[in-house]
Amino acid sequence: MKKLDILCCECQNNNCFIKKHCLDTDTLTKEIAENKSTNRYFKDQHILMEGSFVDGINFVQSGRVKVFKNGLQEKNQIIRLVAEGGILGHRGLSNRKTYSISAQALSEAIICSFDKLFFLELLKKSPNLTFNLLLFFANELNHVESTLRDLSVFNVREKVAKALLSLIDSFGLSKSNNINYISDLTRQNIAEIVGLNSNQVSKVFAEFKEDKILETKGKNIKILNIKKLEQIISI
Amino acid sequence: MKKLDILCCECQNNNCFIKKHCLDTDTLTKEIAENKSTNRYFKDQHILMEGSFVDGINFVQSGRVKVFKNGLQEKNQIIRLVAEGGILGHRGLSNRKTYSISAQALSEAIICSFDKLFFLELLKKSPNLTFNLLLFFANELNHVESTLRDLSVFNVREKVAKALLSLIDSFGLSKSNNINYISDLTRQNIAEIVGLNSNQVSKVFAEFKEDKILETKGKNIKILNIKKLEQIISI
DNA sequence: GTAAAAATATGATTAATATCATATTTATTT
DNA sequence: AAATAAATATGATATTAATCATATTTTTAC
Structure with missing residues (x-):
């Protein structure tokens, strides 16, 4: 079985947000390696559950994931489709206690996760990361707002x-x-x-x-x- | 006529994002005062135009504003309703050149604006501001995503x-x-x-x-x- | 305050969407 | 590979939504 806990610098996924914006110093690189936990999910397996307590933030190392909200009677609404390099559970960085969305693997997927408190500390230490996350959020917002208009029209x-x-x-x-x-x-x-x-x-x-x-x-x-x-x- | 260019510390609007998160030091306070421009908009007047070039970021000092996207043939989609203290044009912080939304005053409104480049510099100087803006974006995202589900269901x-x-x-x-x-x-x-x-x-x-x-x-x-x-x- | 314009209300009609039932195809299990 | 289960396709039907026409009310302009 493939070893999951590889170091970021050995990871093949060059789209990764962490890899792109967060390995400024050796200290950070080391801390990230120590606090990262990597897990494999099978197709259709839940990665996050709407309503469950926020524990961290996740990055898709490989695979495809759908992010969705529960509607009534099986009628879910997919909010995002996330490929490798994408971020999952970032909404949990807000003050809310529970996830506002579910995430489920569309294929086998490998996900790297960080504890929320660790990640918040990381943000404090790396203004570069924080700023790029801000840009990511701004783009996400643009994207969802366009979708909102499209569904209405x-x-x-x-x-x-x-x-x-x-x-x-x-x-x-x-x-x-x-x-x-x-x-x-x-x-x-x-x-x-x-x-x-x-x-x-x-x-x-x-x-x-x-x-x-x-x-x-x-x-x-x-x-x-x-x-x-x-x-x-x-x- | 009421003087519009008041200092933030004299402003009555305590919900203001700048007032809450950005007046950490006297230097910042001074810079903000120097770079702020405040304008009055009449009811129904456009404040931002979808498709026009991003020039800055805006804060609602007083009044009510609707933020919307153009659909076909007069069928617009309102994305947000913004009251005093709210932020306008924050999506422009992303890498896009033009606004993805329009904003129009629902009542007479007073809006404080900052140049985009100045504000980006401000973000670099004030991690506190950046982090709180990140939280704001996360909440906005939660909000729009809920609306997306609601419109679909x-x-x-x-x-x-x-x-x-x-x-x-x-x-x-x-x-x-x-x-x-x-x-x-x-x-x-x-x-x-x-x-x-x-x-x-x-x-x-x-x-x-x-x-x-x-x-x-x-x-x-x-x-x-x-x-x-x-x-x-x-x- | 009155006249004109704009916005709202509402019944009737048309159009679009969602559901149901069932046949067919594809995928899974043994 | 056959049997079973699941997913897909599609015509028919029911439901819902959107449009139109017109009356009424409200707002604006003079």
Whole structure:
């Protein structure tokens, strides 16, 4: 079994927030190594639970994660899609006691975690980290606010286009034999990005197949024409 | 005419972010006084324009402001309601060149502004300010994410209840003769908080009157039973 | 204070969305 | 590889939401 607790400087994930902004001095690097705990999560496993007590802040070393809020009767709303290098549980840095979101692995994932108190101390010691975290928050805010407008303005067809583009934006397209595809997501997951249900996604997919925008084979979605998707949601 | 450029220490607005977190030293206090510019805006006047170049960050000294994103054909989405003490244009601190939102005065408002570069320098000098701004962003993020879920899950009746509660949360209730009321907002404004149109708000108001939740007289909305409003949107 | 304009209220109609039922396909288990 | 379970697709239907038209009320301008 692969050793999980590697040092940040040996880690392959160069998108990591810690790696980019927090290894200014040897002292910091050492402290981070000592306080980091790394865990593996299986597909569909919960990483954070809405309502449970905040214990720390987490960074995605590898894998894909969905962050969502519970709605009524199984109708969740996905808030973010997080790929490797991304941050999880940062809202817990605010004064709230409990997580306002759940996070669940969409694939096998390795997550590096720090205790909240340690991380708050780290922020005090590293203005550079704090400032970059501020920028991250500002961008997140821009992003969620755009999504809010989109959900309020888009119809079902536009929402499905938006969901696919969000997926591509967050996770990129897998390439095989020069074909771009989105893989391994249920219709339900896609629906929950934009507040729909799986039937509605299937129906719009049927339209998109007619329009030569995509083809599907099970959970593999071949993207044939990304430009058309973008046109659908261009305001 | 009232002099606008008062010193922060003479300002009556004790909710002000600058006043609370940024007057640690005399040097800072002096710098802030020198770099602050204060302006009056009339009702309905634009304070920030989506798409225009970011010039600074703004604080509401007095008055009420709506922050919104343009949708298609007059259908805007209100993102935040900001009362005195609130921050405007903070998303501009991110790396983006242009504002992602518009802001418009809902009443006469006095706004204190700082140049973006000055404010970024200020953040470097005051870790306390930076950290508190980080907390502010975290709370904003929680707030917008909750709204995102609500818009995706709520029906029209629930959305109107949510809009009224948002207004009360942001601006409080005006009191006169022991009666609580929301004042001075068009149905269109209320609708845009939750992605509806003014007709829909009027119709739900008719229901709410039947249910003794509120009474209206023009733009004055008497809130008779806030508990019932909360019940409507409790998940 | 009156006239004009704007905003609101509301019934009727149209359109869009969500749900249900069921067939089909895909994935999982043994 | 066959059997079972799960997920997806899709037509039909029900529900909800959005629009339109018009009456009424409120606000603004003179």
